[in-house]
Amino acid sequence: MRPAFVRLACDTRASSAAEFALVLPLLIIFLLGMIDVGRLMWTWNEAEKATQMGVRYAVATDMVPTGLQNYSFVVSDILTQGDTIPTSSFGSVTCTSTSCTCAGSNCPAAWTTNPNTTAFNAIVARMQSFLPQLTAAGVQVSYANSGLGYAGDPNGSDVSPLVTVSIRPNTVTFRPITFALFRTTIPLPSFSAALTLEDGQGTVSN
Secondary structure, three states: OOOHHHHHHHOOOOHHHHHHHHHHHHHHHHHHHHHHHHHHHHHHHHHHHHHHHHHHHHHHOOOOEHHHHOOOHHHHOOOOOOOEOOOOOOOEEEEOOOOEEEEOOOOOOHHHHOEOHHHHHHHHHHHHOOOOOOOHHHEEEEEEOOOOEEOOOOOOOOEOOEEEEEEOOOOOEEOOHHHHHHOOOEEOOOEEEEEEOOOOOOOOOO
């Protein structure tokens, strides 16, 4: 009669179960990784869509820098009616949820002191319908000289700037299932979309 340890060493009845137990953790990690990649792409797409819809809203409604919307480059600069707006007269204006800042040699106080918070919050609300986790603090709206527009335009703003709506970096986060136990999130980069201003007046956009 063979010793018990020899019989145990030669016993292969549970080998499949042992092999499966070794491979199972790797299969679970692989499966969760595939799910997380899909969830990441979904969140990424939500952020991109939010900026696209945000800028579509921004170009068809009131400007956030109210002073720029109502600014006359004929009265305030050495320009005549019908002149295009040079970069020396208008560089760019960038607005956040709390203030606006101006870049360029010509930065009237009116462009930065009275931002239209109602217009800004409306843009954020439009974006939140596509990305609910977004907050106003994470959104930035910029108006840069595009070379379009004419000084002394009697029908609206003198400028038709390039409007860029951005989600700031590290504003949108993603939490993989595999990191849930550690309460760890992955910050996503910035997202932005740009269009040229259309009418720049009103509170409704398609």
